Amino acid sequence: MSADKRQTMIEFRDIQKYYGDYHALRGINGTIRAGEFFSLLGPSGCGKTTLLRTIAGFEGIDSGAVLIDGKDMSSVPANMRPTNMVFQSYAIFPHMSVAENVAFGLRRDPRSKAEKAAAVEEALGMVGLKGYGGRAAHALSGGQRQRVALARALILKPKVLLLDEPLSALDKKMREHMQVELIKLQRQVGITFILVTHDQEEALVMSDRIAVMFEGQIAQLADPETLYRRPNSRKVADFIGTMNFIPCEILSENAGGYEVDIKGLGRVTLSADQVASDENSGTPAVGLRPEALTLLFPGQTSDERKVPGKIDEVIYFGDMTSYDVFIGGTDIEVRLSMRNVPGRPVMDVGTGVELSWSPSALVLFR
């Protein structure tokens, strides 16, 4: 990352927002860096869209401040902010052509007609819609509408592009295609992108950094790998990907690390960085991702720690098979998935197997 990408583009300062009695945003703090692809991720009703709309200026806040590029936005209306938005419904103006839609933001631009037309054509080319300018907006497909919405927002060269669940209306194939297109586009234009999504996979794939939100608060703000490997609370761990939670007993603490006795897996020493910072996760448990567990097929061995198990459920996905396995003669079940490489059988339900696992992949929730 270059030096200027480290600069702060947006700063949230203790933002509080109420809808009547409902406390929608409860003390949002954090910064979004210039040029990064940032995601606001959370379940519906967590406040992520509200937070995005406070950046755009569509929602006022009750206290705190939003700073864009160092300037307090509290007295700046939506039409004067250096942000542009791609709406969930795309909000394509139905009574205008594609070109008129894209050129809409240039109405107050002093450039000549020909220059504006060139800018429109360039913006359309950027989103892969060259030559579509004359089409009626209502005659476009969902994916094309979204591209028009992108071109319409990007033509103004905003400091920040806001995307409100832009992919949720597309089918799976189109969605995956647009994810890649958006990443490429963001690298190409270098504008700060802020994406709102409830799809954790989408956020992990696309973002440089992600803020996971629950109930009007940011639970964790980190890069995708940290979020996935070192979630700071049980809730974040549960929301992102699949996580096996295995109850454990804390035996002793040593310099931030812990010695624990995990049900079915035995005694393990965990270093300080394997401990989730949230101390209110309920009964102590360790988290283990499915890919940190390996099913040992007949004849295979491993230097890692091993635990016997019994297969309870087999789900075949084609490229992968997912197994639910009771471990160590307990009623604790873990989920793991194995790639179906050639020559490897799909195991049957009820088979006794051996799993290998590594203590370094564990996260402790206290």
Place this chain on the structure above:
Amino acid sequence: MTKAPGLKTYAILYLAFLYGPILVLPLFAFNDKAVVSFPLSGFTTKWFGEMWADPNLWKALKNSLIISLSVATLSTVLGLFAARSSVRYQWPFKAPVMGFIMLPLVLPEMIIAMSLLIVLMALGIPLSIFTVILGHLLICTPFSVALMTSAFQSLDRSLEEAALDLGETPASTFRLIILPLVMPGILSSFLITFTISIDEFIVANFLGSGQPILSVYIFGQFRFPAKVPSMLALGTILVGLSICLLAIAEYFRRRGIARIGGKDSGGFL
């Protein structure tokens, strides 16, 4: 589909009862006999000539057009703002205020006419076509509010936000985005309020202070049997004009909907 001959007969009878009498209008308007009865005697256009030459009719028509065009314009503008405010904004006592605006829909016109008459007389305001406009506004605005409310409700709010986001002010957003998109609703409202106003009788009669107004004038002429055929001639022209007007309005409405790719949710024709 299963056959239901009873329903079919009912539908035919219903339509015959609805439109049969209107077909009688041109029939007797061209009939060469002063008494409206069968059998028909001969073809004539003299009733049209008689009607055309009646100066009082022209005065009544002029007054009625002034009234109805003013009412259609004003009530559509009022309905536009009231509906916009009620759909888009929150303000105290919205429900009761909107309720009172809509109340004349179910209030007997007689009551509106009488109470207005009493108030206007108490205030010392002379009766004229302006007082008729006032009365018609009360009656027509609820229709406009209802039509415009459904027009605004079908408008995606993010279209407005998108225009603001792209640098437009609230005023220019209204002009460039909202107004064009609710135009079919505005046309419907204008047409319906015009139609309600032009054939309204009770308020026109109470508040018109004897000014010739089309509905009142026609009613008055029916007292003289000799005048009936020329009134039928007038009726024939009005039916023709109504059909033309509706066809034109429907054409523009459908064109407007096709232009924005919307789904036709039913018009007049």
